[in-house]
Amino acid sequence: MTAACRRVTASAPAKTNLVLHVGSPSPDGYHPLETLFVAVDLRETVTVTLDPALARRDAGITVTVEPAPGSEYARMVAEGSARLADVPLDAGNLAVRAALAVCEAFGAPVPGLRVHLRKAVPVAGGMGGGSADAAAALVAVNDLLAGHLGAAPLPAERLARLGAALGADVPFMLLGGAAIGRGTGTELTAVPGPSGLHFVFVPQDQGLSTPAVYRQWDAEHTVANAASGTGSAPDPVPAEALEALAVGDPERLAARVRNDLQAPAIRLLPELEGLLNHGVDLGALAGWVSGSGPTLCFLAASGTAARNLAGQFAHERRHALAVAGPVPGARVEARG
Numbered sequence: 001m002t003a004a005c006r007r008v009t010a011s012a013p014a015k016t017n018l019v020l021h022v023g024s025p026s027p028d029g030y031h032p033l034e035t036l037f038v039a040v041d042l043r044e045t046v047t048v049t050l051d052p053a054l055a056r057r058d059a060g061i062t063v064t065v066e067p068a069p070g071s072e073y074a075r076m077v078a079e080g081s082a083r084l085a086d087v088p089l090d091a092g093n094l095a096v097r098a099a100l101a102v103c104e105a106f107g108a109p110v111p112g113l114r115v116h117l118r119k120a121v122p123v124a125g126g127m128g129g130g131s132a133d134a135a136a137a138l139v140a141v142n143d144l145l146a147g148h149l150g151a152a153p154l155p156a157e158r159l160a161r162l163g164a165a166l167g168a169d170v171p172f173m174l175l176g177g178a179a180i181g182r183g184t185g186t187e188l189t190a191v192p193g194p195s196g197l198h199f200v201f202v203p204q205d206q207g208l209s210t211p212a213v214y215r216q217w218d219a220e221h222t223v224a225n226a227a228s229g230t231g232s233a234p235d236p237v238p239a240e241a242l243e244a245l246a247v248g249d250p251e252r253l254a255a256r257v258r259n260d261l262q263a264p265a266i267r268l269l270p271e272l273e274g275l276l277n278h279g280v281d282l283g284a285l286a287g288w289v290s291g292s293g294p295t296l297c298f299l300a301a302s303g304t305a306a307r308n309l310a311g312q313f314a315h316e317r318r319h320a321l322a323v324a325g326p327v328p329g330a331r332v333e334a335r336g
């Protein structure tokens with residue numbers, strides 16, 4: 001890019017966890033995971049614009065947000081079943097934190113940045129929308145500052161480390177595709193997965209707090225750990241799940257989907273269980289709570305089956321999004 005570039009737009013995907021195995025928490029309270037991430041074609045878009053007039057005001061960064069035009073999330077906001085106000089518009093916004101982290105990594109003062117989020121991913125749903133905003137902001141600000149400063153862009157490994165400090169899912173949103181995540185999900189091993197799997201997300205009207213779901217997992221495992229005197233490590237992602245993903249076989253994959261956070265999420269929101277069964281009755285190959293929930297994710301046999309399933313949910317006046325994956329991670333979409 002040239003030094004004249006003032007604005008960069010980047011996008012990053014949402015995710016679901018096809019497998020999410022949870023181990024006993026370490027002393028810092030974090031739970032070790034063995035998870036199989038897949039990135040899907042529901043993308044957050046972040047536009048970062050240089051604005052020198054902002055450089056001396058507040059932290060030098062402003063953030064604005066709008067629902068992505070034409071998205072299901074925009075319809076949810078319009079009818080009041082989702083609130084844009086749930087997205088923080090201060091220094092707590094993950095995209096703002098990402099932008100600051102990149103400036104610091106370049107050793108540069110914040111040049112004045114306007115960050116605009118176009119959200120398609122419902123908030124606090126277990127699809128990693130905030131993490132996608134962070135990943136897209138990391139990529140956009142890296143590209144913008146490299147041009148502005150005439151410096152080499154930060155390498156991918158450096159961006160991944162900055163991302164891991166912002167949230168456990170951010171490195172995967174940078175990488176995209178499909179990957180095993182270990183540790184808290186930040187230690188990634190990419191795995192083969194041809195595009196062409198089809199899913200339906202069914203977001204809920206209320207969010208679930210990730211810490212609350214992990215606390216509920218703790219409550220359900222205390223007795224077991226106390227009895228054994230030791231904590232447990234998470235089970236590895238089964239080879240059968242990886243093989244089914246590698247050949248793009250939804251029927252075989254359906255038999256291997258597992259999320260240890262599903263039971264605690266259902267304990268906190270019991271109506272999820274009936275809805276999961278309902279999705280399978282409507283023809284889904286499998287249904288699970290996406291990450292820490294409460295969005296439900298269903299695996300469909302084909303793109304047509306996914307569109308039909310989403311249509312049936314819509315007919316029942318539920319929000320439903322047919323998506324496909326795996327898809328690429330965060331990337332620059334436009335410069336101007």
Ligand SMILES: C[C@@](CO)(OP(=O)(O)O)[C@H](O)COP(=O)(O)OP(=O)(O)OC[C@H]1O[C@@H](n2ccc(N)nc2=O)[C@H](O)[C@@H]1O
Nearest residue numbers: 029030031126127128167168169184210211214290291292
């Ligand atoms: C569950 C997962 C699965 O991919 O994502 P989501 O489905 O929420 O998007 C992740 O583990 C979400 O990790 P992360 O993005 O760091 O969670 P945050 O919403 O920031 O919440 C952080 C809080 O959740 C708890 N936490 C988080 C991760 C982890 N491995 N163990 C934990 O105990 C801790 O209480 C921590 O303080």
Ligand SMILES: Nc1ncnc2c1ncn2[C@@H]1O[C@H](COP(=O)(O)OP(=O)(O)O)[C@@H](O)[C@H]1O
Nearest residue numbers: 092093094123124125126127128129130131133
């Ligand atoms: N850019 C952002 N978009 C959405 N939520 C954000 C953002 N930045 C910070 N947050 C905070 O992160 C929380 C979790 O958001 P999100 O990433 O959408 O959920 P999840 O981790 O369940 O996928 C929100 O409740 C909000 O307080």
